[in-house]
Structure formats: structure tokens, C-alpha cells
Amino acid sequence: MKLLGEIIGHQDIISLLRKAVDTGRVAHAYLFAGPAGVGKGTVARAFARALLCRQPRQGDACGQCRDCRQAAQGNHPDLIFVQPTPNTIKIDQVREIQQRFALTPYQGFRQVGVIEQAETMTAEAANCFLKTLEEPQGESVFILLSDQPYLLLPTVVSRCQQIFFHFLSFGEVVEGLVALAGLERAKAELPAALSGGSLGRAVKLAAQGNLTGQRKKAFTAAAALTEAFSGEALRLAQNFAGEREEVHLLFETLLLWYRDLLVWRVSGDEKLLVNRDFLPLIRQEAKNCTTSRIIDIIYKVEQAKNRLRANANPRLTVEVLFVQLGRKEG
């Protein structure tokens, strides 16, 4: 379990949380909202640890006291995690945490509840939880995590201090991969570029390894699409109609591909390419497209990615995109 000071990225959020601990001006409830895989959970655990530490240093946990050690080992009696079981958080789970928080803290001066995927609370559970927010008990602090905060009750949201997490920059993901996965910087660049700003996803991609085969498949399809009418475009789409995560990776791969075509057309500088190992194909395809067409395609892939994020059907999203990128009939 990390300290706040060890976290990569989200520095504005980290300093806000450290200031809260340092000054003792801690809200009763926080909502950490933002996309999956950017580190909301990591920050929440580190914040919880700082909140429970007896001798915080500049708002961060000391990492050495009994509370810090217990929190790190996952057995601090005043730190409670609530997760969906299996798909929703039920009223009984909320009642249980309420009962525990009605008692004085076991050993510390404060209790911390981390509610993961808070949007999965059933209506009953959310209404029950609302009472806790309306009448906070003692020094309890709740941290709600959600990548779909618009599904939460507005009355719950309005009683939380809302903190918005964003995607990490390319440089931050590279730095994270070097630190977490022990990769060399040069080897971290491709998974970082394909991660869409999610360190969690970058770590998975780096571990999975076969990025070359996966890129080759996507680039070959992209090249074939230039000549493909709708029927053929749909047939090509069948090779990618998989799980949401796979389709997401396809879109990130395509974005990098078209970005490379654009960079090559504009600069002709090999050093600026991400997929340098595909230079012959990039050179050939860059000739087949105009710059304005490549820009248009990049917008279309971005739109498809946003639709996927907004929960569109993955298979349909690939099919629509491929038909859009194919040749127009007649």
C-alpha cells in the first residue's frame, strides 16, 4: 500500500488531500469520480492510511506506526472496505458499516469507510447510506469511488466533496510503468501509448506482451479498409468484435496508427513515430491517404472510443466505425 507521496500523477488531488489531513479539515465524505484504471483506489487507500496515522507528516502517513502497518496489511479495525457482492451493494452491507461506525473507533480516533463502485448501491442501500451522510457520526470519513458517478443519487453526491480524476499523461504512465513494472523506459513507451492514460491498463498490456501481433492485425485491417466497401468492411470488423477491453485496445491501436501516418506525412521523421517497427507499412499507407482524410479518420475513431466508454455495444461500435472508414459505394 502506497503513501500519498509515492503516487504518480494526480498531484493536485494529492496536495489537496494532504492539506486536509495536515490542517485537520477533513470532510465527512469524499466522492472520487473518474475513469476506471487511473488510480482512484490507490489514492483512496493511501488517503485512508494518512487519515488513520497517529503521526502524519505533512499530511501523509508516516508508514511506520502501528496504524500505518495495520492499514498496509489490510487488517486495521477502523478501516472498512465495501464492495459490490457480486453486482450490487446491498442495504445489509450499508447497515453493517453504519453499526460499526456507531461505536467508537476500536483503536484510533477515526473510522474510514471506502465504498468501491459506489454507483452499484441499490436504491434501498443508497437511501439508507444517505442518512449516514446527513447525520455524520463522530470522526468517520467515507470515500466513495465511482467511474459512473452520474448513476449515484444526486442527494448522495451533493453531500460529498467531489474530486475528479483524469487520465494520466503519457509521461506519467511511462514513469508509472518504470516504477511499478520495472520496465526500461524505451520498453514502457508502447504500452503507455496504447493505455489511453490508464496506468492499470498499461501494466496489463506490458504483462501481456504480444503487442506486436495485435498491432499487426489492426494495421493490416486499417490498410485493407481503404479499399473496402461496406460488405468487406463488416467482414473485417468480425475479426475484432470481442470484449469491451479488446475493442478499446483496438481503438487505441488505430489512433496510434493514424497518428503515425499523419506524423509521417507532415514530417517524414522516423524518430517521431511510435510504431517505428512498422515503417515500411507506414510509408506505403501514408501515400494512400490525404492529410485531411487522416484527420477525419482520427476524429471518427475518437468518437467510437467515446461511444464505447459510454457503454455502447462493442461489436456494433467496431462495425459502424469500419463501415465509416471504408470506401463509399457508388
Ligand SMILES: [Zn+2]
Ligand atoms: Zn503512521
